[in-house]
Amino acid sequence: MFFVDTLETEGLGNRSYLAGGASTAVVVDPPRDVERVLAAAAGRGVRIGYVVETHIHNDYVTGGLELARLTGARYLVPASARVSFDRVPVEDGDSVSVDTGLSLRALATPGHTPHHTAYVLVEDGREVAAFTGGSLLIGAVGRPDLVEPRLTEELARSQYASVHRLAGELHDEVRVLPTHGFGSFCSASRAGGDATTIGKERAGNDALTLDVDTFVAQTLAGLEDVPAYYAHMGPINANGPAPADLTPPRTADAEEIAQRLAAGEWVVDLRSRTAFSRGHVAGTFNFEAAGSLATYLAWLIPWGKPVTLLAASAEQLAGAQRELVRVGIERPAAAATGEPSSWLRPGQELRSFPRADFAALEQALGRGDDVVVLDVRRDSERAGEYVRGSVHIPLHELRERAAEVPAGVVWVHCAGGMRAATAASLLDAEGRDVVAVDDGFDAARSAGLTVTAAAGSGPAA
Structure with a gap:
């Protein structure tokens, strides 16, 4: 048998x-x-x-x-x-x-x-x-x-x-x-x-x-x-790929993390989007280890650029390293685990930004706040329905097109929250004021937002 x-x-x-x-x-x-x-x-x-x-x-x-x-x-x-x-x-x-x-x-x-x-x-x-x-x-x-x-x-x-x-x-x-x-x-x-x-x-x-x-x-x-x-x-x-090397990367201290950020390298925080928004090292990017880490990090990072990983635990770090080696990101330049406060040099403070849902976005628009709604979904998703008046830049294009995001507080949304958190971290690293919409897109209409169906489109993807 x-x-x-x-x-x-x-x-x-x-x-x-x-x-x-x-x-x-x-x-x-x-x-x-x-x-x-x-x-x-x-x-x-x-x-x-x-x-x-x-x-x-x-x-x-x-x-x-x-x-x-x-x-x-x-x-x-x-x-x-x-x-x-x-x-x-x-x-x-x-x-x-x-x-x-x-x-x-x-x-x-x-x-x-x-x-x-x-x-x-x-x-x-x-x-x-x-x-x-x-x-x-x-x-x-x-x-x-x-x-x-x-x-x-x-x-x-x-x-x-x-x-x-x-x-x-x-x-x-x-x-x-x-x-x-x-x-x-x-x-x-x-x-x-x-x-x-x-x-x-x-x-x-x-x-x-x-x-x-x-x-x-x-x-x-x-x-x-x-x-x-x-x-x-x-x-x-x-x-013919070389054997994967999954041995633990070298540990970076706060000084090295700061130096790598100053050199323009990527320092990626693997913690949940909730934890990252509450407090993170300025200039770091949030790619959740529990999300589509390999796809989106490998998609966005310039190929071959050194990456340093920050994780909540050794287990989270090891899992991320395994994910990344599958797409040819062979070895992190360095890594650190633990609490984000331990990744700061003396005198540094953690940055944070708010998370909200579509109902809060509707309220902010109703008050007349200086709001920019940024949709980072893919074209096919946008072709279904979108929030009227929103700016559309797919996540994988955001680094190159960040200058196109108008002035104001940027409320970033995707289909469910993960990509919005990554996009918010990219903009936050550039000093923009951001709010990450951590909500399913289906909630946009029920929250009272004007949701427009693209001309000739079918159901939302």
Whole structure:
């Protein structure tokens, strides 16, 4: 009897898989921190015989090369992927025996990348699961615009053909096990659900219900901005990532923190947005460790700039370090833990700014206060509904466009509060007076604010 274990990487919206039989297993699209995979295999009592990649990833650094080295597994990578390390090149139709009665067959599915390959798990001659990577997702497909802009439409058409190939060659009961689509920006549209099959996708996935021209037009129209760090993931993975170093970073004292801030380096406070707003070191930025830390910090920070991490505890610091190494932020320059007062030089004081909800914003506007409403949601979110009169600068553009924020007290909001807190910290570091709206956007209308639906838009994202 076969098994499939799912390894979630929630901060990046991805999944990896450990699948096998009684004694041997295969790992599909492993995460950078391979200790999790080794622990899962040990828990199953199986040897990892194969490590496979569906494609050269653009959204995270793979642990495949290191996992293969540690376990002695054969490392299977699509043959047409250009890489700088030894691997077993995989062609369409290739098959390997994983365990007694259990095999894995490669199925070329270009679209997300030109070399993308899905892998079909076969038990006793019957297909039971398909590891679809960035091809067929749950209710969606992988985006086709991460390789080369000039190839985007061609890859969208290839994606359509690949999804139809999967649906045409596999029966309805085959489980679909994608890598992307659980919050990942590698998804071409908003995916939903936690599990699916070929049959469910055949009935409801646009790639299988629309004609090719409509699908391509719809896919291209719905593509959002690509996180800036994606440009670095593909080259790192193609060159062969080094083993992750998760040893604790060097401890910084208050003097060093001040010096790094003065030098223009990034000092990132990982504490909750509530704790940060109550008191923080002037000039530091708030990226909550409990939020989408890796995505947004890697998106906003200039690539390669030293980063110092401030955390409430050693456990919080270690978790953040693990998150960041997954996206190529290899080593913090330094770190400190504890209370924020311990991060101050003598004579310094903590800064703070208020948090509020949409009802308080409505009251401030009603009083005629000097208020600037700043919406830091993405374009697709704004296209649903927005607060009338608000300024729109997506969070990932705020550092470069901060001068566009008008004078006044800046009330920053997003969809739920996390991004607003980060944006407020960026503006606070520049000396602006800010209020972080820590509230769900659905509360804006009920608070009495005038919420406008964008012309021609559908429901709010």
